[in-house]
Amino acid sequence: MSQKKRGILIVFSGFSGSGKGTVMKELLLCYPDRYALSISATTRKPRALEEDGREYFFKTKEQFEEMIAKNELIEYALYVENYYGTPKEYVEKQLEAGKDVILEIEIQGALKVKQRFPDTLLLFVTPQNADILKERLIGRGTESEEVVYQRLSQASEEALRVEEYDYLIINDTIEDCVKEVHSIIQNEHRRVSRNQEFINRMKEELKRFSKGE
Amino acid sequence: MSQKKRGILIVFSGFSGSGKGTVMKELLLCYPDRYALSISATTRKPRALEEDGREYFFKTKEQFEEMIAKNELIEYALYVENYYGTPKEYVEKQLEAGKDVILEIEIQGALKVKQRFPDTLLLFVTPQNADILKERLIGRGTESEEVVYQRLSQASEEALRVEEYDYLIINDTIEDCVKEVHSIIQNEHRRVSRNQEFINRMKEELKRFSKGE
Numbered sequence: 001m002s003q004k005k006r007g008i009l010i011v012f013s014g015f016s017g018s019g020k021g022t023v024m025k026e027l028l029l030c031y032p033d034r035y036a037l038s039i040s041a042t043t044r045k046p047r048a049l050e051e052d053g054r055e056y057f058f059k060t061k062e063q064f065e066e067m068i069a070k071n072e073l074i075e076y077a078l079y080v081e082n083y084y085g086t087p088k089e090y091v092e093k094q095l096e097a098g099k100d101v102i103l104e105i106e107i108q109g110a111l112k113v114k115q116r117f118p119d120t121l122l123l124f125v126t127p128q129n130a131d132i133l134k135e136r137l138i139g140r141g142t143e144s145e146e147v148v149y150q151r152l153s154q155a156s157e158e159a160l161r162v163e164e165y166d167y168l169i170i171n172d173t174i175e176d177c178v179k180e181v182h183s184i185i186q187n188e189h190r191r192v193s194r195n196q197e198f199i200n201r202m203k204e205e206l207k208r209f210s211k212g213e
Numbered sequence: 214m215s216q217k218k219r220g221i222l223i224v225f226s227g228f229s230g231s232g233k234g235t236v237m238k239e240l241l242l243c244y245p246d247r248y249a250l251s252i253s254a255t256t257r258k259p260r261a262l263e264e265d266g267r268e269y270f271f272k273t274k275e276q277f278e279e280m281i282a283k284n285e286l287i288e289y290a291l292y293v294e295n296y297y298g299t300p301k302e303y304v305e306k307q308l309e310a311g312k313d314v315i316l317e318i319e320i321q322g323a324l325k326v327k328q329r330f331p332d333t334l335l336l337f338v339t340p341q342n343a344d345i346l347k348e349r350l351i352g353r354g355t356e357s358e359e360v361v362y363q364r365l366s367q368a369s370e371e372a373l374r375v376e377e378y379d380y381l382i383i384n385d386t387i388e389d390c391v392k393e394v395h396s397i398i399q400n401e402h403r404r405v406s407r408n409q410e411f412i413n414r415m416k417e418e419l420k421r422f423s424k425g426e
Contacts, residue, residue: 126415129415129418130418130421130422133419149423152422153423155419156419156420159412159416159419162405162412162415163406165405166404166405167404168403168404168405168412183399183400184403186396187380187397190382191379191381192375192377192379192380192381193376196376198381199372199376202339202342202372202375203369203372203373205344206346206365206368206369207369208343209343209347209362209369210365210366210369
């Protein structure tokens, strides 16, 4: 049982205002040995207190385009003239070490990852209803009314593609939500499709026994 | 949230000697409000202490064949000149009432059920390895050596179709195994495909908000 199994690649998405960032942070704090958060590469400039290799891998445009050319990114996108992407090497190392690796990316990127790695687990976080979402966006107090409506409009677009995710996680309380995410990921290790090695060994052993060996 | 959701149909199978009967019994004892065990119909004669509607629904051959003709069985099979089958009505009532219904049937029946109801959840219980299976079968002390080898040979056949199940549950201790089965079933309720109503409602609400309503 203690043989090191390969980790699972997980995409964690959710509406802006769903609380997904907080859930993610708590999950990593609670189970630091189980999970690794993928660190994105970007060409945008570091902000105060951001460190290379912690918040992001900061790259020049040339470096980033070289990573694209060499197929070193799982997915990438261009936002407001800056590249953002998921470097493959770090993710691969963590998966090999048996850690479940979490990508916190939006829905477009999520579906690209799933297409390329079909056994990616896609989780989507949502509050109980749209009223709560709106209240949370307003409650932040950091956004103008216009931006709140932009976010809600974006959520409305995103909702159209939620069906392509595997699990829907309702964030009522952070604590329950973290437990639920952890439990879903741990159970995922029990999927038949992720236990082919065990099944093959069992088949061999039973074949021997049924021959009376 | 408290709207009554339809239950999930679950098939619980496992090698003879896997301990699946004990796990099942414990699960139902621990969570009597969540689960209902489907009761099979059979044409075999009741044994001492067996009650109609508890262990089985006891039927005559004519009654059983009428149930087949009227499509009142989810699946059925003939073993040693007796029919065994799963009556649809009881299962349907329990699912409607929001209970998750468990069928404890073998692999052939399981796959028939899955074919007919594609959103059935298929769980397969196994011990850690074939040695343990053999020891358990011998340890029962109720079977001759010949029967033990028959069982192992049957397990060897069954292992060939384990890949068609959804989850593989390793029964190390009954207590952990019961917890794991419960957790897998509960998480199954979070599958996107089982939350279409929630998603549709969310879409409607967000559409209204993004129009500034």
